[in-house]
Amino acid sequence: MTAAGSSGSASGVDVPAGASTPAAPLAARTRGLRKVYGRTVAVDQVDLDVPEGAVLGMLGPNGSGKTTTIRMLLGLIRPTDGEAWLLGHSMPEEAGRALPDVGALVEGPGFHPFLSGRDNLRRMAAAEPRLSTSDAPAAIGDALERVGLAGAADRRYRGYSLGMKQRLGLAAALLVPRRMVVLDEPTNGLDPSGTREIRRVIAELHAAGVTVLVSSHLLSEVEATCTHVAVLHTGNVVAQGELGELLDSGSPALLVSTxxxxxxxxxxxxxxxxxxxxxxxxxxxxTASTAPAVLETLVLAGVPVHEATRARTGLEDLFARLTQPDTAGIDQEEGR
Structure with a gap:
């Protein structure tokens, strides 16, 4: 289900000459990406495609290579081997050209503990090349309002809860309009209300055509927010594609209400x-029959049929099938 890239795609992603034509424009992609720390292989030959305008959930247990892959894609660390492209630019060599269009929250936000949330964002805004000094106050206010922190904007960061710190990090990523937003475990530490707010922000970004890459180990969050999924396991991408197609890839079945x-x-x-x-x-x-044949059999037998729907593989079942037997590290519900 991996889409191949081509030189000069609509997204402007530079890819090796001779590659096949992509199924859709890509905002980001990696090929043969590998990262080794001593004797530990953190990421091994990852081929990842992030379609333009998609909300792609990078799903996997702790230690599966999600954050390491994101850090290489953003140019924060160099790969041991392989290549990465972000918004048409080779990474990390052209990070300065790609990153102004990318908002990112990776491995938790880092802010000054004795400054308020607003003052921390002022420092972040001063480093934004596309945000003028005169426009910064309004942009900061809008970002704080968007993530639900307007009421706590002038409190010191050290007094923030984990969830509030996550929200401030998201606000920093949204200070200016972005073509792509990368969120590493964005609902970490959030209560159900905060989680709903993050879902709302992601939906707004998607509606505006922004590409969103979300890393998570929460199956329910990925299923609720994402259009595409990439499943990582022990440093490898074991499946990727549209969420609906992946959920339909299990054993076909018909649910009959009677x-x-x-x-x-x-x-x-x-x-x-x-x-x-x-x-x-x-x-x-x-597997060896069809939905019409099942319904015909029941009707001819005089069985009343109230409703019939195609069964879908749940994301939990899909993940278990792809990563067995090492699935113990996955949280399957929010708040666990």
Missing amino acids: PDSAAAMEALRHKRIPSRLIPDGVRADL
């Missing part, structure tokens, strides 16, 4: 269609 589950099971068994009971009905396997 008040007579026993009769439905018997009718399907007679036609050698594997099925099992579920609440309020049956789940019929479509």
